[in-house]
Amino acid sequence: MFKSFFEKYFSGLTKNSILLAFASLFSDISTEMLYPILPVYLTQYLKANGSIVGIIEGIAQATQNIIQGFSGWLSDKLQQRKPIALVGYFLSAVSKPFIGLADTWQMVLAARFSDRVGAGSRSAPRDALLAESVEPQHRGRAFGLEGIGDNLGAFLGPLITVLLFFLLRFDIHIIFYLAIIPGLLAFLMVTLVREKRVNVTAKSKVSFHMNQFPKTYWKYLFVTCLFGIGNSSNAFLILEIREKGLSLYNTVFVYAFYNLVAAVVSYPAGSLSDKFGRKPLLLTSFFVFLITYLGFAFSSDILLTGFLFVFYGLFQGIFRASGKSYAADFVPSHFRASGIGWYSTAVGLSGLVASIIAGALWDKVSHTSVFVYGSVLSLSGIIFLMILVPNNLKNVN
Numbered sequence: 001m002f003k004s005f006f007e008k009y010f011s012g013l014t015k016n017s018i019l020l021a022f023a024s025l026f027s028d029i030s031t032e033m034l035y036p037i038l039p040v041y042l043t044q045y046l047k048a049n050g051s052i053v054g055i056i057e058g059i060a061q062a063t064q065n066i067i068q069g070f071s072g073w074l075s076d077k078l079q080q081r082k083p084i085a086l087v088g089y090f091l092s093a094v095s096k097p098f099i100g101l102a103d104t105w106q107m108v109l110a111a112r113f114s115d116r117v118g119a120g121s122r123s124a125p126r127d128a129l130l131a132e133s134v135e136p137q138h139r140g141r142a143f144g145l146e147g148i149g150d151n152l153g154a155f156l157g158p159l160i161t162v163l164l165f166f167l168l169r170f171d172i173h174i175i176f177y178l179a180i181i182p183g184l185l186a187f188l189m190v191t192l193v194r195e196k197r198v199n200v201t202a203k204s205k206v207s208f209h210m211n212q213f214p215k216t217y218w219k220y221l222f223v224t225c226l227f228g229i230g231n232s233s234n235a236f237l238i239l240e241i242r243e244k245g246l247s248l249y250n251t252v253f254v255y256a257f258y259n260l261v262a263a264v265v266s267y268p269a270g271s272l273s274d275k276f277g278r279k280p281l282l283l284t285s286f287f288v289f290l291i292t293y294l295g296f297a298f299s300s301d302i303l304l305t306g307f308l309f310v311f312y313g314l315f316q317g318i319f320r321a322s323g324k325s326y327a328a329d330f331v332p333s334h335f336r337a338s339g340i341g342w343y344s345t346a347v348g349l350s351g352l353v354a355s356i357i358a359g360a361l362w363d364k365v366s367h368t369s370v371f372v373y374g375s376v377l378s379l380s381g382i383i384f385l386m387i388l389v390p391n392n393l394k395n396v397n
Contacts (some may be wrong), residue, residue: 010145012138015318017145019189020130025149026186027089030179031119032097032157032259036252037165038099038247041108041172049104054318056105058352060112067120072341074130076334081125081132084196088122088191091115093183102178122190124341131328131336132196137274139328140281144270144321151317153182157254166249219328219388221346225325226384227286230351230377232358235294237309237372243301243367253324261313262320270321278326279391285318290378297371323347371392 040049042056075084095115102108127143134142164178234255244252273281292315295308319354323341331339354374361369 008205011142012134012141013145014133015192016133017130017142019193020126020133020148020294021145023126023149023186023189024146024229025087025153026182026189027092027119027122028150028179029113029157030093030153030186032154033161033175033179033182034096034099034157035330036158036161037172037175037320041176042105045172046102046105049131049244052105056112057265058355059109060116061348062352064114064116064120064378065352066346068123068348069338069342071121072124072337072339072344074295075128075337079334080195081337082127082193085122085125085129086187088120088125089119089183090118091121092118093180096179096183097177100173103108106383107129109316110188122335123344124337126190127328127340127344128337129193129195131325131340132333136329139325140270140273140278140321141267142270143325143328144267144273146309147266147270147317147320148263149311150320151259151266154259158252158259162252164359170292191278193207213331216390217327217339218324220330223348223381224343225350226380227289227378228347229354229357230374230381231289231351232354232370232374233351234263234295235355236358236362237312239362240296240306240307240367240371240374241302244300244305246306250306252305257310258313258316261310262317264270264312265317266321269318277391278322278329279385279389280316281322282326283314283385285322286378286382286385288312288315288318290375290382293378294369297368297375299339306355309356355391 039053042053049257070086071084075081075091078084078327095111095118098111098114099108102111113197127146131139132143132147159177164175236249238255241254242248246254269285271279288311292312296305299305324343325339326345330337354377357373358370361373
């Protein structure tokens, strides 16, 4: 009985999609192991101030976002996914120990820049490999499975650091060195992926001009950006629950369980998007975002806001599983890495704009205004998604 359920529930997945999910698991463990300790390392060990922390993370995030679009274009231009993804995974893995070796914040910036160049380079080619690893009717499941790996890694990474740093009292530098291990395991997973042969005649048709994408793709990107400029960094959610009195130790656990919820919901969300279309699932994620931000704006109850943060994991899991697969649906196969790459760039850069605006609102207006602003933009995103973007596409390939 359980075997037949398992086979039916995970039908359509391939060895490649499973390997790429494990790659995301290990790479996110490597990245998120550093999440709880990097600000501490910069401020307490290297004596950097809060502005330096913001500059380093801002440059790192912007670098990753911009690189994603270009790596997708290059992957389509060369019609090569796996080699570019491998370079990205390897560069990201070997950069992390150099953070622990740094004795100035400038060295940390250089290592973080290298790490995020690697992360940006691998993203679009990997997602194109993932989209091409299954039939179109199972694409949501493939991205959902990859989302499980990504978000489960984000759950396990901070817990590993809690164990090593807070409980076993490992030296902080050792954790940066150890982060290379899951990073190289991710690289190993991708080496086992078998890339499909592509029609080499497609090479000559691929150029840097973006007018080759269909209008529906640009409508989708417009809605993504509109919603995205209200989707600020999760750092503001963390700061808010800390302001309400939650300890740092418990905040790390809330963040970890937020990622666990995202991991658990990711595959079912992708599977449902295959069955009912991407649009209803994406709308659901936008509504979860709206509810969470309204709760953070108007509730002073620490238990409720802590619950809402964990509940917010539904947004992360659904948005990741259905958002990228939706973008992949709009573009033909020889433009797929570019389509997903520019989508990821749009998500990242609009999020960067959102965080800059949120920071100004946080400092100059009020903490509540950050979440009211996000709520208004999410509501706008819901309206325009309903009006502009179709649910199911004909001739998806």
